[in-house]
Structure formats: structure tokens, C-alpha cells
Amino acid sequence: MKSKNQLLIIASLVVLFTVSVGFSTMTQGKWVAPASADKLENPLKGDEAATSKGKKIYKQMCAICHGMKGKGDGMAGSALKPKPANFTKAEIQEDSDGAIFWKITEGRGNMVSYKETLSETQRWQLVNFIRTFK
Numbered sequence: 001m002k003s004k005n006q007l008l009i010i011a012s013l014v015v016l017f018t019v020s021v022g023f024s025t026m027t028q029g030k031w032v033a034p035a036s037a038d039k040l041e042n043p044l045k046g047d048e049a050a051t052s053k054g055k056k057i058y059k060q061m062c063a064i065c066h067g068m069k070g071k072g073d074g075m076a077g078s079a080l081k082p083k084p085a086n087f088t089k090a091e092i093q094e095d096s097d098g099a100i101f102w103k104i105t106e107g108r109g110n111m112v113s114y115k116e117t118l119s120e121t122q123r124w125q126l127v128n129f130i131r132t133f134k
Contacts, residue, residue, distance in 0.1 A: 033099035040098030054129030070133035087133040
């Protein structure tokens, strides 16, 4: 009897945790990077080779959710709440390079952190490529 009660408690906690995480992800507001991110300088700004490398990284790691044209309409992104960012929108393009870099680095909700997966240089290359969606 004791193990049934423990199992019920554990199952209830798992369900509660899953629902609360899902709810918090769905209710996230506008994603604003901290002011300190705006001070980050893009060391690869205007570097066409870096932009080309960013395109390759984007195709491999980002397009599945954000779509090939950056509209947030990738195959895996259609099931996500909130939807992946649409990089063609002014609100994204108005972010500083540092803010975009920070978001790639830190992640939030369904947007994973790439701090450990991509080097700093690769993350800046992605920023350069995301700028091409204007």
C-alpha cells in the first residue's frame, strides 16, 4: 500500500511539473535581452565569409525550427508554443547584434542554449546570417 501511495505522489508531481513548465513556456512574453547584451560588439560584422559559415550552421541547426527563409515556419517549429522567432520581422531585426548573440547563447523555453554547442565565433557567424533575412 505504501509503494502505491508513493507511486501516486511521484506521478502527480511529474504531471504537475510538466504542466507548469508547459504553461510557463506558453505564457512567455516578448523576449528582451538584458541591456548589457546591447554592449556586445560583433567582431565579425560585415565579414562575408563569416556570414557564409553562419548560413551553413543555420541550415544544420536552426532551419528545422525557424525555416529555411527564417520565418519561424520550420517543420519542427510548427508544433512549438510559442512559435520560433520570425527573423524577417522588424522587431527581430531591430535587436542589436549583441542581443541576438545573447539569445542564441542563453536560450529560453524551447529555444535551447547554444553556449556549449557552438563556439563564440560560430554564434557570431549565425548573427551575421540572421541579418540577411531583412
